[in-house]
Amino acid sequence: MMRTLVIAGHGMVGHRLLEVLRSRDTAGSWRIVVLSEEAHHAYDRVALSSYLDGKSAEDLTLPPLGPDPLVEVRASTSLAAIDRRARRITTSDGAELDYDALVLATGSRPFVPPVPGHDLDGCHVYRTLDDLDAIRDAAAPGEAGVVIGGGLLGLEAANALRLLEMRPHVVEMAPRLMPLQVDDGGGQVLARLVEELGVTVHRGAATRSIEGRGGRVSGVVLADGTTIGTGLVVFSAGVRPRDELAEAAGLARGERGGFLVDEDCRTDDEHIWAIGECAAVQGRCYGLVAPGYGMAEAVAEQLLGGTARFPGADLSTKLKLLGVDVASFGDAHATTEGALEVVYANGAAGTYAKLVLGDDASVLLGGVLVGDASAYPALRPLVGRELPGPPERLLLPAGSGAEAAPLPADATVCSCNNVTKQDITAAVTDRGLTDVAGIKSCTGAGTSCGSCVPLLAGLLTECGVAAGKALCEHFSQSRAELYEIVQATGIGTFSELIARHGTGRGCDLCKPAVASILAGLGGHVLADEQVPLQDTNDRFLANMQRNGTYSVVPRVPGGEITPEGLIVLGEVAREFGLYTKITGGQRIDLFGARVEQLPAIWRRLVDAGFESGHAYGKALRTVKSCVGDDWCRYGVQDSVTMAIRLELRYRGLRAPHKLKSGVSGCARECAEARGKDFGVIATERGWNLHVGGNGGFTPRHAELLAADLDDERLVRVIDRFLMFYIRTADRLQRTSAWVESLGIDHVRQVVVEDSLGIAADLEAAMARHVENYSDEWAGVLADPAKLARFVSFINAPDAPDPTIRFTEERGQIRPDGPVPLPLPRIREEAPA
Numbered sequence: 001m002m003r004t005l006v007i008a009g010h011g012m013v014g015h016r017l018l019e020v021l022r023s024r025d026t027a028g029s030w031r032i033v034v035l036s037e038e039a040h041h042a043y044d045r046v047a048l049s050s051y052l053d054g055k056s057a058e059d060l061t062l063p064p065l066g067p068d069p070l071v072e073v074r075a076s077t078s079l080a081a082i083d084r085r086a087r088r089i090t091t092s093d094g095a096e097l098d099y100d101a102l103v104l105a106t107g108s109r110p111f112v113p114p115v116p117g118h119d120l121d122g123c124h125v126y127r128t129l130d131d132l133d134a135i136r137d138a139a140a141p142g143e144a145g146v147v148i149g150g151g152l153l154g155l156e157a158a159n160a161l162r163l164l165e166m167r168p169h170v171v172e173m174a175p176r177l178m179p180l181q182v183d184d185g186g187g188q189v190l191a192r193l194v195e196e197l198g199v200t201v202h203r204g205a206a207t208r209s210i211e212g213r214g215g216r217v218s219g220v221v222l223a224d225g226t227t228i229g230t231g232l233v234v235f236s237a238g239v240r241p242r243d244e245l246a247e248a249a250g251l252a253r254g255e256r257g258g259f260l261v262d263e264d265c266r267t268d269d270e271h272i273w274a275i276g277e278c279a280a281v282q283g284r285c286y287g288l289v290a291p292g293y294g295m296a297e298a299v300a301e302q303l304l305g306g307t308a309r310f311p312g313a314d315l316s317t318k319l320k321l322l323g324v325d326v327a328s329f330g331d332a333h334a335t336t337e338g339a340l341e342v343v344y345a346n347g348a349a350g351t352y353a354k355l356v357l358g359d360d361a362s363v364l365l366g367g368v369l370v371g372d373a374s375a376y377p378a379l380r381p382l383v384g385r386e387l388p389g390p391p392e393r394l395l396l397p398a399g400s401g402a403e404a405a406p407l408p409a410d411a412t413v414c415s416c417n418n419v420t421k422q423d424i425t426a427a428v429t430d431r432g433l434t435d436v437a438g439i440k441s442c443t444g445a446g447t448s449c450g451s452c453v454p455l456l457a458g459l460l461t462e463c464g465v466a467a468g469k470a471l472c473e474h475f476s477q478s479r480a481e482l483y484e485i486v487q488a489t490g491i492g493t494f495s496e497l498i499a500r501h502g503t504g505r506g507c508d509l510c511k512p513a514v515a516s517i518l519a520g521l522g523g524h525v526l527a528d529e530q531v532p533l534q535d536t537n538d539r540f541l542a543n544m545q546r547n548g549t550y551s552v553v554p555r556v557p558g559g560e561i562t563p564e565g566l567i568v569l570g571e572v573a574r575e576f577g578l579y580t581k582i583t584g585g586q587r588i589d590l591f592g593a594r595v596e597q598l599p600a601i602w603r604r605l606v607d608a609g610f611e612s613g614h615a616y617g618k619a620l621r622t623v624k625s626c627v628g629d630d631w632c633r634y635g636v637q638d639s640v641t642m643a644i645r646l647e648l649r650y651r652g653l654r655a656p657h658k659l660k661s662g663v664s665g666c667a668r669e670c671a672e673a674r675g676k677d678f679g680v681i682a683t684e685r686g687w688n689l690h691v692g693g694n695g696g697f698t699p700r701h702a703e704l705l706a707a708d709l710d711d712e713r714l715v716r717v718i719d720r721f722l723m724f725y726i727r728t729a730d731r732l733q734r735t736s737a738w739v740e741s742l743g744i745d746h747v748r749q750v751v752v753e754d755s756l757g758i759a760a761d762l763e764a765a766m767a768r769h770v771e772n773y774s775d776e777w778a779g780v781l782a783d784p785a786k787l788a789r790f791v792s793f794i795n796a797p798d799a800p801d802p803t804i805r806f807t808e809e810r811g812q813i814r815p816d817g818p819v820p821l822p823l824p825r826i827r828e829e830a831p832a
Contacts (some may be wrong), residue, residue, distance in 0.1 A: 001029075002028070003029060003030055003031070004030070004031050004032075004033065004097075004098060004099050004101075005030045005032045005099065005100065005101045005103065006033050006034075006089055006103070006226065007032060007033070007034045007035065007103045008035050008079040008104050008106055009037070009079075009104065009105030009278075010034050010041070010042045010073060011044075011108045011274070011633075012042060012044065012598055013105050013277075013288050013293065013295065013296050014034065014042065014103075014275075014296075015062050015301055015750075016030060016104035017044035017103060017275065017299060018065065021303060022071065024301075024304055025304060029071055029304070031068070031072075031167050031313075032070060033072045033097060034049075034073045034077045035091060036073055036238075037077070037092075038075070038127065038128060038130070039075050039076045040075075041062070041073075041075075042061070042062045042560045043061050043062060043635060044061075044062060045289075045660055046289055047060055048126075048129070048132065048156070049163075050449055051132050052132055052136060053163050053704065054690075054707035055646050055704055056667055056669070057129055058669075058674075059704075065323040071520070072678070074091070077092055078106075079106065080094075080250065080710030081245070081249075082102070082245060082249040082251075082272075084249060084269055086098070087099055087102075087271060088110045089102065096805045098580055098689065101272075101273070102273070103115060103272075103273045103299060104267075104273065104274040104275070104279070105274070105292075105713045106241075106242035106243075106276075107242050107277045108242055108243055108277040109127070109222065109240055110125035110126065110237075110238075110288070111237050111238045111240050112125065113235070114207055115207050115210060116208075117209050117211060117212050117217070119125065119506075120212040120215065121215055121217065121333065121701060122138060122212075122217030122231050122233060123217060124138065124232070124233065124234050124525045124784070126153055126156065126235075129677065132188060135161075137678070138232050139161065139232060140231060140232070141164065141165035141166060142166070142167070142229060143166055143230065143232070144169060144230045144501075145161040145166040145168050145229060145232040145233075146170075146173050146228050146232070146234070146520060147169065147233075147234045148172075148233065148237050148475075150174070150178065150203070151172075151180060151181075152178060152180075152317075152321070153178075153236040154170055154172065155177065155178065155194070155321040155322060157234045158170050158194075158199050160234075161803055162199065163232065163436075164228065165810070166232070168199045168200070169200045169201075169202065171202045171203065171219075171222065172201070172202065172203050173206050174203070175204045176190075177190050177194065178185065179657065181328040182326065183333060185330065185345060185368075185400075186326075186352045186596060188190040188352075189345070189347075189350060189352040190324060190370050193351065193793055194322055194324065196320075198746065202226070202776055205566065206222065207220060207222060207223070207226070208221045208753055209521075211817035212228070216727040217233055218230075226531075240257055241279075242277075243259050251267050251268065251269065252267070253280070254284070254778070255280075255283055257285065258274070258279055258280030259274035259279055259280060260279075260280050260283065262281075262282065263282065263283055263300065264302060264310070265281065265299050266297045267645075272831070275296050276292035276293060276295060281295070281310055281324075282638060286313050289416065290313065290314060290415050290416045291310075291315075293417065293700065294313060307819075308664035311545040312494060314379050314380075314412065314415040316329035316330065316383075317443070320745075325374075326369070327368070327370075327380075328369075328379045329369050329376065330364070330365050330367065330383040331365040331366035332356065332368050333356075333366075333495050334356045334365045336358070336365055336814035337358065338359030339356050339358065341354055341357070342354065342391045342395065344395040346371075346393070348393075351370065351371035351372040352369070353368070353369050353370075353375070354367055355367045355395060357391060361391070363384065363386055363387070364382045364386075365383065365384070366383060373794045377413075377452050377453075378398075378407075381455075382412035383657060384432050385408060385411070391811065403560040409422040410422060412457055413445055413456075413459070414443075414445035414452045417443075417444040417447065419593035421459065423445075424439055425462070425463050427443050428459070429463055430459060433680070434460070434465055435462070435741070436739055436741065437463055439456050440456070447512055448767045453743065454483075463476065468658075469481070471510050471513060474498060474502045474504045474505075474506050474507060475498070475501065476502075477501065477731065479513055479517075479656065480519060480727060480728045482501070482514065485501055486514075486517050486726070487521055492518065492532070492751045493530075493700050494518070497514060500512075506533075511533040512533060512535050512593070513656075513731045515533035515534050516618055519656030520653070520655070520726065524774075524776065524779045525538055525654075526539070526541070526650055526776075526779075526789070531789070534720050535659050538616060539599070540598065540782065540790065542593065542598055542615075542616050543591075543616045543778055545814060547804055548643070548801060548804055549591065550595060550598060551590060552585070552589075552590040552591050552602070552831075553571070553587055553588075553592050553615035553793075554587070554590075554605050554611065554612070555611050555612060555613040555647070556587045556626075557647040557648055558625045559586025559622075559640075559643070560644060560662070564745040565608070566588075566818055568604070568608040569611070570586050572601060572604050573590050575604070576590075576593060576597055576600075577592065577806075578592045578813075579591040579592050579813050583622075585622035586622060586624050587613055587622060588614070589802075590613070592730060592806065592813050594800055595790055595801075596790055596791050600779070602777040602778075602781060605777070606781060612775055612777045614651065614776075618655055618656065618657050618658055618746075619653060619655045620651055620652070620655075620657055620660075620661070621659060622659075622661070622674075623643040623644075623661040623662045623663060623746055624661070624672065624676070625640050625642075625643030625644075625662065625664075625671050626640075626665050626670035627639070628663075628665035628682070629665055629682075629770060630642050634665075635663055635665035635666050635681065635682070636666050636684050636708065637663065637683075638665070639665035639680075640665075642663050642687070642711070642714075643661075643662075645716065646661060646680070649766075650769075652769075652774075653722065655722070655726050655729075655731055656726065656729040656732060656733075657731065657733060657734045659677045659678070660676045661677060661679060661680070662675070663679075663681075664680045664681045664682060666682055667682075672691050673702070674690050674702045674799060675693045675694065675701070676690075676693050676694070676702060677702075677736070678702070678722070679702050680714065680716055683708055686706065686710050686711075687708070688704060688705070688706070688709075689702050689706045689707075689709060689714060689717055689721075690702035691702060691703060691705045692736045692738070692740065692744070692747075693736060693740030700736040702742075704744075705717070705721065705747065705748055705751065717752060717757075718767075719763050719767075720751045720759050720762040720763060720801065722766065723762040723763075724750060724751055724758075724762055725738055727762075731821070740787070777795070805827070
């Protein structure tokens with residue numbers, strides 16, 4: 001018998017319950033109705049600040065479950081009343097719904113201190129996408145903005161004002177920033193680092209009142225009489241559980257608010273549970289997402305007949321606030337009796353690290369890291385365990401030579417998703433996983449906050465999965481190393497490279513990879529010895545189709561084409577009897593060309609001003625665009641001109657894998673730029689650059705690399721990104737996998753911030769590519785030796801291949817079956 005579950009709240013925790021229950025309820029025993037107070041689908045509230053740093057609401061949206069007849073999500077609808085006796089709820093729109101089980105996941109609301117003037121126009125809270133839209137609309141670049149509260153969300157709000165080009169002030173009543181997470185020493189370092197970024201910090205300061213003029217905020221008055229002139233105030237002074245229905249429903253509250261629940265997350269009504277920030281588990285509320293996920297997992301198991309309980313919470317956090325790394329774990333404030341502290345502070349570097357140890361100095365109880373939190377992934381799982389070495393060695397900066405000891409098997413590596421080291425190592429060995437992406441997909445580790453990702457590669461090595469760099473058995477070097485060798489030595493042929501730096505004769509792995517490197521560093525892809533190294537498509541500068549013919553794809557930069565250009569393509573297609581198709585990349589593909597026809601087709605196209613679109617190569621394919629501000633009433637930048645500029649700049653650029661791009665003229669994203677290897681989206685202040693996206697078998701949204709770039713800065717950053725990728729990626733590694741393996745933060749440090757000091761070299765390399773570019777089709781047409789290769793039969797160069805046949809459909813040709821290939825026959829034994 002099917003039962004009905006109502007989930008009141010569609011935040012991150014409510015969505016996790018929905019995901020887990022649907023994935024485990026294989027019998028389909030629960031019909032689920034989700035009440036979502038916001039109009040938006042569930043989104044990543046942890047990454048809320050990135051909404052003002054170039055990400056869209058779509059970017060933050062959690063992965064939907066897809067069409068499911070057992071799930072109904074009611075948007076802009078909240079829980080209004082609970083009739084426990086009838087087991088019936090009433091929603092905000094007056095609808096009534098019976099339930100067999102009710103899970104309250106109503107979250108929390110921002111706390112607004114009741115200071116005079118708190119309700120003036122210009123006062124805001126920092127909680128939802130709508131809140132951030134309101135702050136953005138009210139922001140005045142160059143003016144002061146005041147954030148009341150210097151905790152985690154307060155610093156996030158200060159960063160939001162900074163991104164909106166305001167001058168943020170942070171008012172914190174405690175003597176330090178982030179008083180719940182860091183100690184006095186860490187707070188001092190954090191305040192200095194934050195102030196260096198242009199944020200004015202008022203510590204130990206209470207707010208007396210919000211002043212107004214004409215019903216609008218005009219200033220903030222502190223308890224000591226200081227007045228900060230401002231027209232924008234953001235309250236970020238903590239949150240309170242959304243438990244307002246408790247009294248009317250007769251449900252008990254915790255001492256500090258929240259629906260009071262037991263270890264099962266069940267209220268005193270056996271049919272009602274509460275999870276997330278609205279739940280007071282045995283009287284305690286948790287304000288982090290990881291404990292909420294643990295509650296959701298436990299309730300899902302109970303709904304399916306299990307006995308799982310909420311196991312308690314790991315309140316460890318690792319954050320990047322205003323660009324400053326901050327981490328806190330375990331007993332960070334040394335409240336345990338007899339606790340000892342070991343501190344390492346480097347004022348010059350702006351870093352602070354503290355370990356809290358038991359009274360025998362052997363067991364790790366907790367710690368604080370500010371400025372450099374790289375040790376956090378290795379330290380957090382050791383809380384409550386004996387230290388693997390002297391504590392001072394664990395605090396040394398990365399690269400100091402201190403070696404980390406292996407984690408215990410039952411150590412929790414990913415606290416967000418409750419994944420232990422044993423879970424990960426078992427997945428690696430049992431399922432043959434070979435990379436971090438596989439671990440993330442299989443176990444869920446690293447898919448939430450991402451702070452544990454650095455540990456995953458180490459666990460692969462610990463499992464005996466060698467992070468081998470060899471390109472193949474013939475080269476011990478990686479593709480990146482071979483690229484550097486060719487670039488440094490000027491080697492121009494495969495035979496010379498393998499003779500000097502490899503063994504044997506090469507194989508189908510190394511030959512195309514080296515051919516791509518050689519072509520990328522100069523020379524025609526079909527020059528001399530290069531021809532036999534190429535894949536079939538590169539060998540004929542066209543894509544082979546299923547019946548042995550080829551497709552011809554001329555470049556159409558940015559998707560812009562004149563009527564005369566369209567007529568030429570139509571005439572060529574009609575003259576050579578080709579099938580025509582408009583591609584998803586805004587080009588026109590001409591199918592059905594025999595190999596001996598290719599040069600003649602190219603001649604017609606080249607003479608009309610077209611060139612190779614490189615649809616056959618591991619190179620830039622297209623830069624898709626919308627019509628931009630020339631025609632579209634929503635456009636804020638000239639996306640077509642930028643797309644054409646980028647496509648002409650990077651045409652012919654050989655890379656480890658194909659490259660696709662898009663330029664959208666506004667946030668409506670008609671060019672689908674976030675699904676590209678590098679995508680550009682217009683803002684009113686310039687361009688946002690997203691990298692590492694792709695469609696295909698495993699789609700991935702591109703991540704924001706840099707925001708609000710002007711035209712010239714955008715091109716320079718893309719130059720650096722592409723050349724860094726070309727130099728360092730593995731063979732056939734898409735930018736999506738490359739970015740994921742390095743981490744977007746590292747890519748940003750190298751490409752945008754020039755942390756390695758190689759930006760000028762990368763830009764110079766791209767400039768050489770642009771200067772030396774030549775059309776590969778034109779190169780064949782100008783060389784009789786290359787032209788001679790384009791025949792079906794060497795001894796009859798003018799004869800067409802008789803196995804190629806066509807039929808007609810919808811007024812165009814199509815293949816009449818694939819080329820028949822001879823198959824081996826099994827010889828029958830003669831009867832005895």
